[in-house]
Amino acid sequence: MVGVPHSNGCRACIQRHIKCDQTRPECRHCQTRAIRCPGYRRILRFYHFTPREDEFTDASALENSVARPTMDEAVAPNLIFEALDIQLKENFVSMIDVTFPVTYATFCRRVNPNWVSFVHHHSKAQPIALTLSFRCLSTWYLAVRHQDQEKIHASRHMYNRALRCLADLLRHPTTITSDSTLACAILLGVYEMWDGISATSWVIHARGIKTLFQLRGPEAHLDGFGRTLFTTYRSFLVVDAFQHNETCFLADPDWREMTSHALGVEERDGKGSCLGDVTENLFNEIILCPGFHKQTRDLISHGGSESSRDTLISEMRRSQSVLRRLHHELILVQNDPDKAQPSPNRGEVEAPFPAHFVPPITRFNLKGVDSALALLHQLLALLDADRRRTSSLHEGYSAGVENPWGAVALRLPGPIEDDGKVGKKPHDWLDHIAMTMGVLSIT
Template identity: 35%
Template structure:
């Protein structure tokens, strides 16, 4: 605001600070000094506003004129008298505060829904999900932003039984899914870490609030496509490793239900998984217990293929050559090798599970568990052991089916004898949960039951939610034959 003189005198008298007689057209003070009187017009006018407020008024006037030119039905969408002062003055701050709160809620959801998964991997990777969610990102894609919001809102709605929040989260999910479709269709962004992160979050949302019991498995096929487009090297270090470990169990479960192979059983991915596990042995963040589970996963990821190969072998007519990629004898030998590796890992994991009550001061025990939280060792090791046991039981049954096939087709008895002698000890179950496989054509179809075998498999008090159990069991806990024996 500019100060304006109160006197009505001419400008010369004001500058000289003398009293002006206000004579018109020229004052006598100027006439006596032989000066031209500048007159009595003021050079400044008083305005009770700033230039910014003037511009705001002009914009408001323009908006009002534009609003009046629109149909009445559209006018309420352009103005909201309930906006807070923060939203009116600086709306971007409101969005940032909302996103920050939503991400913190997501972190709460993560720790509540995947405690063992996060405890087993969070300290062993360069960037875990909580670090990733809390880091400031200026150009995060809308698909990722709305994915975080949808899970956070769903978690709040479920926690407080707020149906309105749950409904809002579904709208957010749909919006994120639409943005994700655009990202996947764009060659520049379809291989991005943010694209895969958004896809994983939307898959997790489907697990929590699915349209149908197995709708989340349909999203897993999209995850497999994105990961294969990115290639193994994109998941070797950094957040890429976290992304792969976050969804690898989902990929195995999806392959079992679909009745096909999991791409992780391909030689290039098997070699990559082995290299990642080996590199952790040299890392300060390494955990011997976690490395054991990673090595077990390498064998488990091949189980969908062994199931598919065995089914294809047994379903062909007798006079038709099998359509499998491996000869029957080679198939059986490969499954025996995998079973033997899993049996060795199972023994080490069971030893770890028996030592979960070991005092923390034990140095050898600390080296074995590494950065894994001590409170979650029981749940982590128990789920991993259950996954390994299920894989061994499956391989036992498939090996028996292939062996019977070889006997029927009168394969060379010496080759059979040398192979069958390597099967080792019998399975881990008195009644094999996969025993229905191969009994008829429909028995090869698998289903997913999140509570399948829960009372039998979990002998300890640490029993986490079904999503955490499925992740920690490498995708096996919950997968079952469609027609299940009554004893189970």
């Protein structure tokens, strides 16, 4: 501070800038000059200090210097979040078009809401677990598309978060059977098939998803989003049954009746078609194959009565007959794609199948029915061989004869090429499994 003395002398000596001897009560300099010594008490002087003109700040200039929000930010404060959310939704839709094109085309006009409609119009009201499931799949798709390893790690992080949130939903009786919980489980199950820890880690998810379907019951999948979820994942329930050598629960009368009832609802709503009827009836027959496989394996491995063998053979031959009839109907649709759509007398309704998707739909379904027929043929041949063997040997396998099940391998196969061989396409191989109704999981 200006003017504050730093000397301990009297004020007179300080003003004269001489050294004071600090003699009390008066210093010698003041006595010599014959003046009154002002003493040694300090009196602080305060100065009125104002800033220079160029240091003044104009209030209006200060107001103008503050960053103002943009028009978009003023209207929507969370604009960045909204833009990112829209981008991820569009990426999810693009992912469906690339990874499940034929499956989506088969049901997009026959269910309400379909996946695209649900993502655009219903996802905001859903729990965080489902939101994270959408995002982890969308991020994974972007990462694979652009070969971005950082996005792969980001998608895995989202997957782990979604898995924890799903666990919370499963703990509450009010949410365990909800559409949102099942949708989240299905999306994470698909992610595990794409980017699983191991080749069989998806099986754990499949068992949980199967349990959720059973807890919900068939009526929950007759219409609405429940129907969408069922048509999306049902083929993988067949794969799961083959994987665990068990009868598929969808072969139970209540579930088969639900599929038939859903066809009636489609017919009532003007969405019925020849191709739709054939594909649904075909699926209703193929879901019996895991049970036939299990019964044949158990009978050959552990033995059984002749009556049970005859009953099983009779059921498989009946199924063969139905599959051959459906195969013939698919051939007719393949040769005349117009048969796939509703007849003209049903009024002005949107065709249940996009016209350019009718050929791939029929092609994949034909591969599925061909595989089912081949499986039944092999099972019948094994039963016949086992009958002849047991009738001559009366017990077990003779020396040097291997168990025929040693050559049977269960797997989650890759995509199908046009020549019928398993290929290595990076994206749509799960679509092939879904459209062939899961029967390709056994070789």
